[in-house]
Amino acid sequence: MKGGWAEEEALAFLLHKGYRLLGRNRRTPFGEIDLLMEKDGVHVVVEVKQRSSSRFGTPLEALTPKKVERLLKSAWYLLGRDDLPVRLEAVLVHGTPQGFRLEHLALEV
Known part of the structure; x- marks a missing residue:
């Protein structure tokens, strides 16, 4: 997995902020x-x-409205309901394993 290191860094960051892991790389019919x-x-x-660079766009530019919609549908699919409180967030990783910075933000639905 090419970006596996970035996901590991994001997970460690969120755990440090008091988040609790419920699942990783969960596939649904929506993504x-x-x-x-x-x-x-x-x-x-x-x-x-x-x-690793912005040559082909930034991590934020990869979060299209269609992608955000699929994330929300995937959440409801996994949780079994569409009336549970769900928040969409992103951890954007700029750089390589040798040097990077994290950006954490909430996504508007």
């Missing part, structure tokens, strides 16, 4: 959820995007 977490009683779907 894959990188990290399914829980924080303060809310299910959190986390998309991890990594880019």
